Amino acid sequence: YVWPSPQLDALEAQRWDQDDLFSGLAGFIEPCDFFTFGDGTGRANTADWIRTAYHDMATHNVEDGTGGLDASIRFPEEQSRGENVGTGFENTIDPFVGFMSRHISLADLIALGLITAVENCGGPQIDFRGGRIDAAEPNTPGVPEPTQDIDSHVASFARQGFTQTEMIGLVACGHTFGGVEHQSFPNTVPDLNDPNNTLSVAHFDSTFGAFDNNVATEYISGTTQNPLVVGLNDTTNSDKRIFASDGNVTMKSFASSPELFASTCATLLARMLDTVPRGVELTEVIKPLPVKPTQVVLLLDGDVLKLSGLVRLFNQSDDSSRSVALLLEDHAGKTTTNVTLTQDHISHTMGGRIQSVWYAFNESSEGSPTLSVDPVAGITKMRFIVDGKLEDQGGVGFAVQDGVVFSSSSCLTSNRPTTGRFDIAVRNGLNVSRVYLEQEVKDDVGRISVQETDVAPPVQPVAAGEAYSLWSITFSDENFTEYTIGAEIDGVKFSTIEKHGLGDLNLCTKSTPQRRI
Numbered sequence: 001y002v003w004p005s006p007q008l009d010a011l012e013a014q015r016w017d018q019d020d021l022f023s024g025l026a027g028f029i030e031p032c033d034f035f036t037f038g039d040g041t042g043r044a045n046t047a048d049w050i051r052t053a054y055h056d057m058a059t060h061n062v063e064d065g066t067g068g069l070d071a072s073i074r075f076p077e078e079q080s081r082g083e084n085v086g087t088g089f090e091n092t093i094d095p096f097v098g099f100m101s102r103h104i105s106l107a108d109l110i111a112l113g114l115i116t117a118v119e120n121c122g123g124p125q126i127d128f129r130g131g132r133i134d135a136a137e138p139n140t141p142g143v144p145e146p147t148q149d150i151d152s153h154v155a156s157f158a159r160q161g162f163t164q165t166e167m168i169g170l171v172a173c174g175h176t177f178g179g180v181e182h183q184s185f186p187n188t189v190p191d192l193n194d195p196n197n198t199l200s201v202a203h204f205d206s207t208f209g210a211f212d213n214n215v216a217t218e219y220i221s222g223t224t225q226n227p228l229v230v231g232l233n234d235t236t237n238s239d240k241r242i243f244a245s246d247g248n249v250t251m252k253s254f255a256s257s258p259e260l261f262a263s264t265c266a267t268l269l270a271r272m273l274d275t276v277p278r279g280v281e282l283t284e285v286i287k288p289l290p291v292k293p294t295q296v297v298l299l300l301d302g303d304v305l306k307l308s309g310l311v312r313l314f315n316q317s318d319d320s321s322r323s324v325a326l327l328l329e330d331h332a333g334k335t336t337t338n339v340t341l342t343q344d345h346i347s348h349t350m351g352g353r354i355q356s357v358w359y360a361f362n363e364s365s366e367g368s369p370t371l372s373v374d375p376v377a378g379i380t381k382m383r384f385i386v387d388g389k390l391e392d393q394g395g396v397g398f399a400v401q402d403g404v405v406f407s408s409s410s411c412l413t414s415n416r417p418t419t420g421r422f423d424i425a426v427r428n429g430l431n432v433s434r435v436y437l438e439q440e441v442k443d444d445v446g447r448i449s450v451q452e453t454d455v456a457p458p459v460q461p462v463a464a465g466e467a468y469s470l471w472s473i474t475f476s477d478e479n480f481t482e483y484t485i486g487a488e489i490d491g492v493k494f495s496t497i498e499k500h501g502l503g504d505l506n507l508c509t510k511s512t513p514q515r516r517i
């Protein structure tokens with residue numbers, strides 16, 4: 001895709017900046033057997049995340065198109081069903097909710113949780129598409145349980161959209177992580193009395209925090225301790241029935257080839273994540289942009305436009321001799337700025353297999369982290385030159401919108417109660433039909449939408465330098481909410497990326513009057 005695209009940019013960051021400051025779930029699963037939810041050992045967040053994705057998806061019905069990966073597992077009503085025993089779902093959803101935004105649903109985060117867990121803990125790369133929609137209500141029950149017989153399991157996976165062979169694959173791909181906990185399944189797993197496994201979790205294989213084919217090699221060699229294969233209670237030995245249901249052909253192939261196991265899991269897990277209710281349209285597979293501007297902020301500050309941001313070079317070594325230059329093009333088509341950028345930080349993805357190097361939009365590490373641009377000339381696009389090679393998305397450049405920007409003349413009119421004025425600078429000569437503040441709000445089932453508050457056009461134009469006029473709105477805000485700025489320019493909606501809140505503003509002083517023409 002071509003940058004900027006607000007939703008794809010956000011999904012791309014969450015998917016490919018797995019351990020970065022701004023996004024990334026990987027911090028919750030380092031090391032891979034890390035467990036954050038309550039005291040005790042033997043469980044791992046990775047396993048909870050993978051099981052959550054499966055149980056959310058497993059309600060799908062291919063016939064009527066209902067159910068699927070839609071975060072319906074967040075509803076207490078669904079979590080309290082016998083088929084969803086345990087605390088793993090809460091453990092998964094609690095931290096994920098903080099990563100939701102207008103562009104990323106909880107269901108997308110559940111999908112990304114599985115991908116991050118598998119990729120960061122030794123597994124293959126999994127294709128990710130975004131655009132899942134969070135359900136408004138619980139789905140019909142439908143998660144398979146270990147007490148059911150093989151015919152029920154085959155029928156259950158068929159209802160979810162998977163063949164018998166695919167069922168064997170999916171169960172093995174999931175059960176390379178985690179295990180069965182005594183508290184949830186006391187008849188399958190006894191109290192283990194193990195000081196290194198205080199939650200008494202009988203693991204499916206000897207490496208419960210890692211993706212590998214041990215679940216298959218140990219099963220085929222007869223050394224498996226999988227509690228759903230060698231459990232004392234044969235009624236709950238569902239993995240035994242499933243794995244053996246094709247005469248062990250599939251499990252033998254997994255045991256003899258870690259590569260085949262990994263590639264089969266990559267395909268099956270991607271399909272599992274893309275199993276969504278009928279009518280939901282997923283995006284294209286989110287590929288990493290090789291050169292990606294991020295956190296790009298343009299503000300009007302007095303008589304200058306200030307540009308700040310970062311550019312990420314994906315899959316690059318940490319090379320101090322690399323040169324990265326930023327070129328800015330103005331409304332007349334001229335390149336007005338050509339600065340050499342400084343390295344800012346490094347991030348990793350896929351468990352350290354891929355590294356990204358980030359450069360900040362400032363000329364030196366000591367300088368201010370912004371570039372000044374003449375507002376009259378303005379800015380229309382960015383280009384980068386990396387070690388002499390032009391990076392401009394095949395000629396289109398990286399478009400920057402300078403038509404409607406936040407003005408740093410915004411200030412607090414009163415501290416108690418908190419009342420403030422947002423000044424929004426609108427470029428003269430543009431066809432701007434609306435300016436509004438955007439606030440992310442949650443509905444009564446936790447889904448995020450955007451609430452718009454119109455900013456009335458000024459009664460008389462208020463000049464802000466030669467190129468801009470100010471539209472202002474005064475409002476009180478007890479909740480210190482943050483807003484993005486939205487506008488309709490030539491009938492097309494646009495939003496700033498950065499958020500502003502009254503909490504960030506200083507008290508208005510006499511030196512920030514509004515000038516009138």
Ligand code: HEM
Pocket residue numbers: 043044046047048050051054085086088144145146147153170171173174175177178179180181182184185201238242
């Ligand atoms: C017939 C199908 C399946 C049955 C009967 C089944 C059964 C179970 C049971 C009884 C547990 C123990 C849960 C606990 O102790 O709280 C479990 C755990 C787990 N299952 Fe499955 N499962 C099935 C399919 C799958 C699939 C398809 C996946 C993923 C692709 C999956 C992923 C997991 C994971 C990761 C855990 C470990 C959870 C943890 O350790 O916290 N399962 N499964």
